[in-house]
Amino acid sequence: MSDGPYRVLADPAAGGDPAADAARELIAGLALRPWGQVAASVYETGRLVADAPWLTGHQQRIAFLLRGQRADGAWGPPEGYALVPTLSATDALLSALADGEAATDLIAPVADGLGALAGTLLATDARTLPDTPALDLLVPALVDSINERLAGLDRATAERLPRPPLALPVGLGPDRLRKVRSAVAAGAALPPKLAHFYEVLGVVPTDVGPDLTAVGASPAATAAWLTVAGADAGPAAHAFLRELIRDGGGPVPCPAPITVFERAWVLSGLGRAGVAVNPPTAVLQTLAGASGAEGVATGDGLPTDADTTSVALDALARLGRPADPGSLWAYETADGFCTWPGEDGFSVTTNAHVLDAFGLHLTAHPDADVRYRRAVDRLSVVLPGHQCADGSWQDRWHASPYYATACCVLALGEFGRGAAAAQAVDRAVRWVLDGQRADGSWGRWAGTAEETAYALRILLAASRVLPGLADAVTRGHAYLHESSTREHPPLWYGKELYCPTAIVEAAVLAACRSAASRFGDVDRSVVDCGYQARKTTT
Template sequence: MAKLLAHHEVSLQVDELLEQVGQYRMSACAYDVAWLARVPRWDTPGALLFPGAVEWLLANQHGDGSWGASIALAHDRVVCTLAAVVALAHLRERDPRVEEPLRRGASFLRQRQATVDTTNDPVETVGFELVVPTLLEEARAFGLRLPTQRWEYIRRLRAEKLQRLPPGTAYSPGTTLLHSLEHLGTGAVPALARRAQLPNGSYGASPSATAFALTLYDDPAARAYLQQAVASTTQDGGVCDVFPIDVFEYAWTLYNFRGLEAQRPELKEHAAALAQLWKPNGVCFTSEWDLTDGDDTAIAFLVLQRFGHRPDPVVFHLFEIEECFACFALERNPSVSTNAHVLEALTACPQTTAVEQMCHKARTWLLDAQAGDGFWRDKWHASPYYASCQAATALASYAPEALRRTLRWLLDAQHPTGGWGMQDGTSEETAYALETLLAVAPWLEGEEQDRCREAIGNGVDLLQEHLPDGHQPELWVGKALYTPYTVVQSAILGALCRALSYLQGQGARMYDAPTPAIAD
């Protein structure tokens, strides 16, 4: 009876969440807020366009002097604190309140604790190697004594990356460099920057890049874009890391609610909206940018297939590289989740020779990327539970032995609370762990099956106990860590639906099983 009641409670929350799809709710990001705090009012000398951003920085400094996500990871804390310190240095002559937070932030960056040791942090934020050297130069110009030699390796990475690019690439809407336009610093050429502006007024759909442009010149479209981004984030002066995220939010939410299509006619309406955003060469996280990426393309492809659309798998050749599939051109490191999503999408396609070859490529690379303990890590999410979930879902019908190691890792890593993840466990990471167990459950027997079922039950208890929980920690990786609230909540609710069905004997999955494996 308790489980039936839980199904009803989950159903009500699914209803509520589906009404929020399209609002692009995201957490505020200290890195982007710091850039927002530097934007002047060009019609009023000495005034700021977003004074609320300064208030946000003053109110959201951590006790150790840093800024960043609630879970301390080095890349995020360093880039957020560095951006905040430089922003406050710009303001120290007009606002005496910033002096003490500025001193504490600089002191944090000088320490030698793990929270500033980026060499041992696997979660590298987007554009870190581009923006950190620029911020360090600004800090030096303000006389802030920071241990710049500690990040000398970042300067080398930046130099190597930029050396490979044709002149003018930084201003091209066709590359991800536009998303980190602020790395140009004092070397930016305003006339070239203006030419790179997207139709919605942004630069690379990035509030921080757009704010940087507004420190160079006034632009009504850029101002309007930032005001929209602020309005979509919080009511306290903060701003999100990327905006808008229409493709990402529609695609991931529909993917997380797989199996509920017949029960939820509104899902079909959202799928129709996603279909309107689909292009033959793929999609990006936002429809406002003509750039495409392999991850959003694969998830959107998979979702559209499930709703009766027939996108052409030839699109994945556009992301195919020598050993695997790329998310973006020019990226330094391939993505586990991108290759897992490509494999999952291709597995659901008619198995032509070309499709089989692409499946083999993605599958081989994923198996090689697995850690010895059985888990995976990904560049787009801080938690190994996310990456492992995506890989296990894609590989479930192909590689039971590899996933047996994943199973042992999960069973050993479960907290006494029943959850998984950082600290005492989070609802989001617990949801991904449950999905992974559901992916391997169909081929388990005996004691393994019993342990798996018990672990799923304990995980379900934790998720039910914490429902509703709309304030998940920032685990998604952008230029800093962030939480896409609707996407995360759909992952939790979707996992709960499938886990409850499994515990009630309706099977591990509420949707059709993947196409049988093709022998290599």
């Protein structure tokens, strides 16, 4: 066994089914950590440093931010994805600096962060920035906060830092933030999804009770509320934060909790790949809400949505517990299906998952209401209509086209109808074949196990064995084995990019099982693909 937080499964020669063993351990982790397994967040940890220094683990959170700073002074992933985490981390270290904490150690990191912001990250056109949620709220709020902190520094400290006021990216103004803050201050009822961003709205919610686990599935929003209301006002939320902090050693993840989201994606992915699982009743019960009138939410504190509802329904159906998908009709629009009512944009992955849910329902109930059949026919055209010219798909919930393309290909390959669906799958397979890296991997910025897993699922969905396909699968499978000790980078859309580790590990396991099933001579050992199950002991 390894010395780190993972252990490699036993050699399959010893007997048993390695894939089933890995799945059992992964699912045991879902029950042991019901809030979800998400990597630590720079943005969210920075907000706790700035807004809730009274919480335990404050110095550990500062140390986490210092360790995570890049050589160029920024934090986070490449390109514009670094903007929000860099703003949060710089503001957090400035707040610590203003409080007189380890001034000598913080001057250089703050100066470097300010340099990265003024030099490149903010000196851009807003239209080139990624469409991460509430960017038009977070960026103005953090820029204002940094400028106020710079203006309030004592003279000796200020002289050691660059002090030009930070400007917003061209095309991004403070108007929406001001309007939302004014509405919150006036007591207006805001869309539930805005609870996820309460830490930058200036006023914390008053419509939350002592039994709430988290405000908006966000440690930062929860801590902002507790800072104003007092820990005694929300004992359940305070206990949740303490447990989250203790589990992470100080830094915190976001989003959290993601109970239903994590369980749905893990069980759906494994089930689709044919990995036998038998989750505990408590895990299954959290998915049951998908058949309610409006579906189910990702986790406590978030609104219901069509994406989580669809994947939860898919998971239940593949586990032999099908539920009525009628709740999804609440999300139907003229263009397809929205993630939630009033969504500003279109998600191909949400629509692919709705196609999965309806397709499975029709498979089990061929005589179902004709409305379901019409929706399947419609989505079989809608999804190809959103395919990029190169054969890929892009989506607003994941930075990698390999995730979006895998979602669409798997749905169209299994449930799509008509020539458009089949042709779209063929184009996607050819796109993947053309994009493999020299080391056998796939990835947007660099080869990753997660994106390679999605690429393999796309290739394995091909209706025929194209030239080079078996070789590409072999090389991709080998890469997953060789990359088994690497960390998964954040690729999922949130306030910043984040990594839901259990979901990613399940995707890798599913790809390995699918590869072994389709091309048995690639490698009969699912373990050899490099999947490592998270320890279930604490």
